[in-house]
Amino acid sequence: MNRLCYHSLTVEKCSTWHMALLFVGHLGFKKTLAKVSRQFYWPGLRKDVKEFCRRCHTCQVVGKQGSKPPVSPLLPLPVVREPFAEIMIDCVGPLPKTKKGNEYLLTILDTATRYPEAIPLRNIKTKVIVEHLLKFFAWVGLPRSIQSDRGSNFTAKLFHQVLSELNVVVKHSSPYHPQSQGAIERFHGTLKTMIRAFVESQPKDSDKAIPFLLFAVRDASTESLGFSPFELVFGHEVRGPLQLLPEKIIRPAPPGDVLDNVSIMRGRLQLACEVASKNLAGAKACMKARYDRKAVCRVFDPGDLVLVLGAGRSGTSTTLLVPQRGGLRPDCVTLMP
Known part of the structure; x- marks a missing residue:
């Protein structure tokens, strides 16, 4: 097959690339190279086409189907040592409506102990969420900070x-x-699985099972902490159904003095929180090591050309929406700790 050969970089060669991209349809390096090499040749053709496709603005903005940019190194959250000093909140739903009309859950999780709470709700309006948060604070005290997603009920005035x-x-x-x-x-994943198992037999009474499902979660040892949330909050294992059978066989020890019990419990709590913090720090380090295997550290300077992830417009289909915008130049760069 006869091919036109260029000996050096020329205007004709550049126009050839643009023509190839027009007919190939931005399908990537391999298809573009195949199109161009059928009719043309020049020294370094493969390298030039690869670089041209890599720098193609349209390809960068639209992106390859199903592809994602490499992740950045993981920045682990600091370990919180004080129970209920920092909590996370979120909402689950809509779920199948119960007899009481509840179809949402307000979920709360203590960052330090992983102690969970889930409150059935009819709706998740801001006023309702605030009311139930205040009731929760009346039991555990006021936290120093609350973390949530950017749902409208959490960003409301x-x-x-x-x-x-x-x-x-x-x-x-x-x-x-x-x-x-x-x-x-x-x-959420754990709770939904447990609710799903309960709903199979009693779909309209799922909210009645929430307290008992929460008991099971609170009484289960957390892999990253090494203790159950109950142990880290109360300083001892709680008495549950599994303890009833041993109590019938083994006579329980007589209760000690109240002050002695308080002193022992305080020591247990302090030791448990220290061990849990060390375990969590170790788990975070292992998670970071695994996560960072495929991570790429990027460094940006003011004035660099960057792509910005674009948000979908409400009420419009995202099928043909370009996921990114570019090239923009940042005025300043904030360094993460």
């Missing part, structure tokens, strides 16, 4: 106003990055 009056800092997870709420999302 009323939500921020009430918590500001209580001197509680509100933190929102990064847009398009729900992994920063990973702990509570994993709790």
Whole structure:
């Protein structure tokens, strides 16, 4: 087959690339190379086409189907040692409506102990969420900070106003990055599985099972901490159905003096929290090591050309929506710790 050969970089060669891209349809390096090499040749053709496709603005903005940019190195959240000093909140639903009309759950998770709470709700309006948060605070005390996603009920003025009056800092997870709420999302997965098993026999009474399902979660040892949430909050294993049979066989020890019990419990809590913090720090280090195997560290300077992830417009289909915008130049760069 006869091919036109260029000896050097020429205007004709550049126009050939653009013509090839027009007919290939931005299908990537291999198809573009095949199209061009059928009719043309020049020294370094493969290298030039690969570089041209790599720099193609349209290909960068549209992206390859199903492809994602490499992740950045993981930044583990700091280990919290004080119970209920920092909590995460979220909402689950809509779920199948119960007899009481509940179809949502307000979920709360203590960052330090992984102690969970789930409150059945008819709706998840800001006013309702605030009311139930205040009831929760009446039991555990006021936290120093609350982390949530960017749902409209958590970004509302009323939500921020009430918590500001209580001197509680509100933190929102990064847009398009729900992994920063990973702990509570994993709790959601566990809770949904348990509800699903219960709903199979009593679909209209699922909200009645929530307290008992929460007991099971609170009484289960957490792999990353090495203790159950009950142990880290109360300083001892709680008495549950599994303890009833041994009590019938083995006579329980007589209760000691109240002050002695308080002193022993305080020591247990302190030791358990210290061990749990060490275990969690170790688990975070292992997670970071695994995560960073495929991570790429990027460094940006003010004025660099960058692509920005675009948000979908409400009420419009995202099928043909270009996922990114570019090239934009940042005025400043914020370094993460």
